[in-house]
Amino acid sequence: MPSLMKAIVCLDCGAEMPTEALPEKCTGCGSEWLEVRYDLEQTGRIWKTDLAGRTTSMWRYQELLPVTGDDVDATSMGEGWTPLVRAIGLGRELEHDHIYIKDERQSPTGSFKDRQGALTISYLNSQGVRECVMASTGNKAAAYAAFCARAGIRLWIFLTSTVPSEKLRELALYGAEVVKITGTYDQAKKVAQDFAARRRLFYDAGARSIPGREAFKTIAFEIAEQLARLEPAGEGKWRAPDWYIQAVSGGIGPLGVWKGFQELKAMGLIDKLPRLAIVQAEGCSPMATAWRFKLETADAVVPHTRIAVLATGDPGRTYTMLRNACLQTNGTMLAVSDGDAFRSMRRMARVEGYSMEPAAAVAFGGLERLIADGVIGKDETVVVNCSGHTFPAEKHILEEQYVLDLQFGEGDVSSAGHKQLEEGLGAALERLDEQVTTVVVIDDNPQDSRLIRRLLQAHKNYRVFEVNNPLDGLDLVRQRKPDLVVMDLTMPDLDGFTMLEAFKTDAEVAHIPVVVVSAKTLTASDRARLEGRAESLWQKGNFNTRELVEHVVSTLGGDLTDSPEELTEATEGQVVAASKQTITTATPKPSEPTHNIIVIDDDRRDARLIRRLLEATGRYHVHEAYTAESGWQQVQENKPDLLVLDLMLPDVSGETLLERLKNDDTTRDIPVVVLTAKDIRASEREQLLGKIISLFEKANLDRQALIDYVNETLSDA
Numbered sequence: 001m002p003s004l005m006k007a008i009v010c011l012d013c014g015a016e017m018p019t020e021a022l023p024e025k026c027t028g029c030g031s032e033w034l035e036v037r038y039d040l041e042q043t044g045r046i047w048k049t050d051l052a053g054r055t056t057s058m059w060r061y062q063e064l065l066p067v068t069g070d071d072v073d074a075t076s077m078g079e080g081w082t083p084l085v086r087a088i089g090l091g092r093e094l095e096h097d098h099i100y101i102k103d104e105r106q107s108p109t110g111s112f113k114d115r116q117g118a119l120t121i122s123y124l125n126s127q128g129v130r131e132c133v134m135a136s137t138g139n140k141a142a143a144y145a146a147f148c149a150r151a152g153i154r155l156w157i158f159l160t161s162t163v164p165s166e167k168l169r170e171l172a173l174y175g176a177e178v179v180k181i182t183g184t185y186d187q188a189k190k191v192a193q194d195f196a197a198r199r200r201l202f203y204d205a206g207a208r209s210i211p212g213r214e215a216f217k218t219i220a221f222e223i224a225e226q227l228a229r230l231e232p233a234g235e236g237k238w239r240a241p242d243w244y245i246q247a248v249s250g251g252i253g254p255l256g257v258w259k260g261f262q263e264l265k266a267m268g269l270i271d272k273l274p275r276l277a278i279v280q281a282e283g284c285s286p287m288a289t290a291w292r293f294k295l296e297t298a299d300a301v302v303p304h305t306r307i308a309v310l311a312t313g314d315p316g317r318t319y320t321m322l323r324n325a326c327l328q329t330n331g332t333m334l335a336v337s338d339g340d341a342f343r344s345m346r347r348m349a350r351v352e353g354y355s356m357e358p359a360a361a362v363a364f365g366g367l368e369r370l371i372a373d374g375v376i377g378k379d380e381t382v383v384v385n386c387s388g389h390t391f392p393a394e395k396h397i398l399e400e401q402y403v404l405d406l407q408f409g410e411g412d413v414s415s416a417g418h419k420q421l422e423e424g425l426g427a428a429l430e431r432l433d434e435q436v437t438t439v440v441v442i443d444d445n446p447q448d449s450r451l452i453r454r455l456l457q458a459h460k461n462y463r464v465f466e467v468n469n470p471l472d473g474l475d476l477v478r479q480r481k482p483d484l485v486v487m488d489l490t491m492p493d494l495d496g497f498t499m500l501e502a503f504k505t506d507a508e509v510a511h512i513p514v515v516v517v518s519a520k521t522l523t524a525s526d527r528a529r530l531e532g533r534a535e536s537l538w539q540k541g542n543f544n545t546r547e548l549v550e551h552v553v554s555t556l557g558g559d560l561t562d563s564p565e566e567l568t569e570a571t572e573g574q575v576v577a578a579s580k581q582t583i584t585t586a587t588p589k590p591s592e593p594t595h596n597i598i599v600i601d602d603d604r605r606d607a608r609l610i611r612r613l614l615e616a617t618g619r620y621h622v623h624e625a626y627t628a629e630s631g632w633q634q635v636q637e638n639k640p641d642l643l644v645l646d647l648m649l650p651d652v653s654g655e656t657l658l659e660r661l662k663n664d665d666t667t668r669d670i671p672v673v674v675l676t677a678k679d680i681r682a683s684e685r686e687q688l689l690g691k692i693i694s695l696f697e698k699a700n701l702d703r704q705a706l707i708d709y710v711n712e713t714l715s716d717a
């Protein structure tokens, strides 16, 4: 059964949008708060009779999910349909017979965030997104990292330094890029968003994202379907509990759950909506505080809790939406101290055999309080979301430096603080660009790899991974996709030549420049094998360390402004050892490419990537230009056989440059491939396709397809 989506509706202006793609903003007013509407009547008929034999995962409810079918099959790990279990031991201690635990620990990565991860990543995968950015307090990150690993999507995660290292290690294990922000979660979100904007990558919009909220509805569906089996509700009926209790950080979970119960009620499957109990950690409880003072909006706070997973200081509009839900059914918001949460955690392990993470225990702390205060009655049915469990990723399983550390000021949520944050942000992002520049050094001799790492790090804040086993090196390069590889040639298990061949025939990593540093005396045939593949060749025991560093830095698009003395100082004894080996550069032998290509793109990183991809074929001389004007000059000078053109250029648009090329007899026939991040409307596309030979979009670029296309075009030329 496919999704029965009917429309996407703006929560601010009521505009309706089609459901083909899930828009990020309202096409009418620009609001980011959109909601999906479904054919509930038809769904209700189907669900009353037809669910029994379905898959026992969250995908059994596919009529009311925005993504289904093949898009899901590729990424799903069978998430959802977690057990609903009666709390007998706790019930005895609290003298309450109707407490149920929704055991979300039994999810692929151990938390209820897997629902969101599964739906969001399935959606991104179906849209061809290959790289994305998110901020998280921990568990959403694990979920996204796991599903991104399955989908082959590169993921950047921004977290705060308070997130426990067990969680960080788990993320790195899934291959995600982990950036640790010494600052608040709200700052981490801001940095992540700006980082994504700079690189034109998809940014996960948290509670505003449609797949996120839609995913959490399935918790409501499951609770009502499962509860009707435990406490029968009558023919054709499901049962909503009297209370749904959840520990809350940003609040996306209960927002989704609430929508789920509303849809069930609209379908006639349940008769009433549950009361929500929103429980926060006292040290970060903007919602509970605003609720206590009966405020319509919540003031942001700087979190001071040891439960980092719940440290969203600024809930924004989510508070107002949850407040309305609570007001509607007489629900509540409250806070419990870290100490109370830890006590509940111990009690649940002792009396129920449930070991959970502190964030989940916050919900049980809230339950105890609400029963003690008589807010929850003895006959009321309560479902508590046991939202997560920490995955034990031990220290020794990962290489060092799997986390990038970005230092940031103390959290200050005043407007002056915001201004300061804005100002600091630019500088922080600049620093981050250097810090995320990754070099992998592969050398079976640990002394040599360490020397190279220290040489580079004496100058730049690069992240340098050392690997002393070539097979691990191959793995690491494929997983991390570094910006540059430095490698030895003679190594046990796998020789450098074979490794280089493996890199250069893999479209995902072929563009990465490889610098060879080797003690091997090369024969003519050795050199031939390296030609066109290695960026440069350095003879161990015979090169000048500064030249090597300069070469690496300039290959990475930077420059070395500091003095040579500093190098000696910063690397202490190491350079002495290096200069003892006295070393000179061997210039790489140029290969013999047959065609000229010019890449015109103001984003230097993109221009470089395309140049390297094309150069890696060994067939092309590639030049880069960053403005339309300099692109035009280069076309005049170099008479290229093909142009790769971005449309958004700083001086004049790519379209204007295209006009100029087509109006000039000498340039009219040069084939142009457009590669752009711009959203192209159908009419624009038509117009463009008259003047260019092909159009590739940056957001979902299939690198191999681009190379194949260029090869094919120029093989006939």
Ligand SMILES: Cc1ncc(COP(=O)(O)O)c(C=O)c1O
Binding pocket: 111, 112, 113, 137, 138, 139, 140, 247, 248, 249, 250, 251, 252, 253, 254, 309, 310, 357, 359, 360, 387, 388, 389
């Ligand atoms: C285990 C656990 N419980 C509760 C929460 C809070 O959920 P929400 O994002 O819905 O506020 C989180 C959020 O990260 C979590 O990981």
Ligand SMILES: [Zn+2]
Binding pocket: 010, 011, 012, 013, 014, 015, 026, 027, 028, 029, 030, 031
């Ligand atoms: Zn609108």
